[in-house]
Amino acid sequence: MGRRQELEQRQSLLARFGRMVAAETSLDTLLGIIAEEVRNILSADRCSVFLVDFYKGELWTKIALGMEEKVLRIPIGQGIAGFVARTGSAVNIRDAYKDTRFAQDLDRITGYQTRTVLAVPLRGRDGKALGVFEVLNKAKGSFTEEDEGLLRILATMAATFIENATLYDDLRRxxxxxxxxxxxxxxxxxxxxxxxxxxxxxxxxxxxxxxxxxxxxxxxxxxxxxxxxxxxxxxxxxxxxxxxxxxxxxxxxxxxxxxxxxxxxxxxxxxxxxxxxxxxxxxxxxxxxxxxxxxxxxxxxxxxxxxxxxxxxxxxxxxxxxxxxxxxxxxxxxxxxxxxxxxxxxxxxxxxxxxxxxxxxxxxxxxxxxxxxxxxxxxxxxxxxxxxxxxxxxxxxx
Ligand SMILES: [Fe+2]
Ligand SMILES: [Fe+2]
Missing domain, CATH: 1.10.3210.10 (Hypothetical protein af1432)
Structure with a gap:
């Protein structure tokens, strides 16, 4: 695919992303849509959205284990997502197993082999850390600076919708x-x-x-x-x-x-x-x-x-x-x-x-x-x- 085509494709995926996330008010469904769309846009194999649980001082995400969905919790500060949540800086890793911040436990649980990781913080309207966006294993090579910029844009868009959906969820609950x-x-x-x-x-x-x-x-x-x-x-x-x-x-x-x-x-x-x-x-x-x-x-x-x-x-x-x-x-x-x-x-x-x-x-x-x-x-x-x-x-x- 030519460079121009690639750009155009990313733009149209971005527009689609905006339309899809704007239409969803249930947090659960929203997180699923976001993960799937971001994965596509960045040609990554996986995308996880970690959210901060302010009461417990933890990050949580849903992971698929076979047919089942499980909620995975990690302390803030642990692993790559935990590092991003604590420091607020993005991380781009070319070889996960050589990075000391990478916690291999998750791979061990899911039987997955992580190679490349790109993670950016997810911030709310007031700048407070809401969570972390993490994409794994780019289809070809490792994540570029352009990927990082794109993931930051997606994170900004997603944050607003996640905040709204969280409000709806709280209200419903x-x-x-x-x-x-x-x-x-x-x-x-x-x-x-x-x-x-x-x-x-x-x-x-x-x-x-x-x-x-x-x-x-x-x-x-x-x-x-x-x-x-x-x-x-x-x-x-x-x-x-x-x-x-x-x-x-x-x-x-x-x-x-x-x-x-x-x-x-x-x-x-x-x-x-x-x-x-x-x-x-x-x-x-x-x-x-x-x-x-x-x-x-x-x-x-x-x-x-x-x-x-x-x-x-x-x-x-x-x-x-x-x-x-x-x-x-x-x-x-x-x-x-x-x-x-x-x-x-x-x-x-x-x-x-x-x-x-x-x-x-x-x-x-x-x-x-x-x-x-x-x-x-x-x-x-x-x-x-x-x-x-x-x-x-x-x-x-x-
Ligand atoms: Fe009765
Ligand atoms: Fe009864």
């Missing part, structure tokens, strides 16, 4: 966290293991929703709205909600109203997720055959979201140990639900439950593991082990 905490508040009086139940049933709801053919984003919405299904219980008096004995018919009538209360609390919200949660709250005790409550709706008159969440909710309630009951085996829980397909539950959702059972059980294990870790972490936070070795408070005479 805090939104979700608020929803989740609201749900916890609602069920707090009910039983002590509510948090676990909510996390699991929320994951199951997402999996079932995708199995029902909904898009990834729709399934995510259902997943995040699902924990609010019982929020109306805040309006149910303790004498009913916490009654250890069987409810009288009048009490049960009152208990049923948690569906309507929940729907009212969430109705007409501006947030799409809350409106969805409202539909789920009102419909999660309706039965497919029309014998449920509060409105005795039948079949598809019940919202699809509620039909999905109901199965997830009941499956978790049966298959896990709750305060008021021992746990059933997974087989028994599936059997119970299958027998009620077409009566209590939408038969299609039940079929998806059976089909997706391995994925659901995997999610269940993952959530249970995570919760054990979270509990350990919060114990650490409240009762740090290092407390004993902390210097004694000095009392100053005032």
């Amino acid at each position: 805090s939104h979700l966290e608020t929803i989740y905490r609201m749900a916890l508040v609602a069920e707090y009086r009910d039983q002590e293991d509510t948090g676990r139940h909510l996390r699991r049933m929320s994951r199951f709801s997402g999996i079932l929703a995708q199995g029902m053919g909904l898009s990834f984003l729709e399934a995510e919405d259902i997943r995040y709205a699902a924990p609010l299904h019982d929020i109306g219980k805040v309006a149910i008096p303790d004498s009913i909600l916490r009654k250890p004995a069987k409810l009288t018919p009048e009490e049960f009538e009152e208990m049923k109203k948690h569906t309507v209360y929940g729907a009212k609390m969430l109705a007409n919200a501006e947030s799409r997720l809350l409106r969805l949660a409202s539909k789920i709250a009102v419909g999660h005790h309706e039965f497919w055959d029309g014998t449920g409550y509060p409105y005795a709706l039948k079949g598809e008159a019940i919202s699809l979201e509620a039909r999905i969440v109901t199965v997830a909710d009941v499956f978790d309630a049966l298959s896990s140990k709750r305060v008021y009951k021992g746990e059933w085996t997974v087989e028994d829980a599936v059997k119970y639900i299958s027998e009620r397909a077409g009566k209590q539950f939408d038969p299609k959702v039940v079929a998806v439950l059976v089909e997706k059972l391995p994925e659901i059980l995997e999610a269940r294990d993952e959530e249970n593991r995570r919760m054990v870790e979270d509990e350990a972490a919060s114990l650490q936070q409240h009762f740090p082990v290092s407390q004993a070795s902390a210097p004694p408070p000095t009392s100053k005479p005032s």
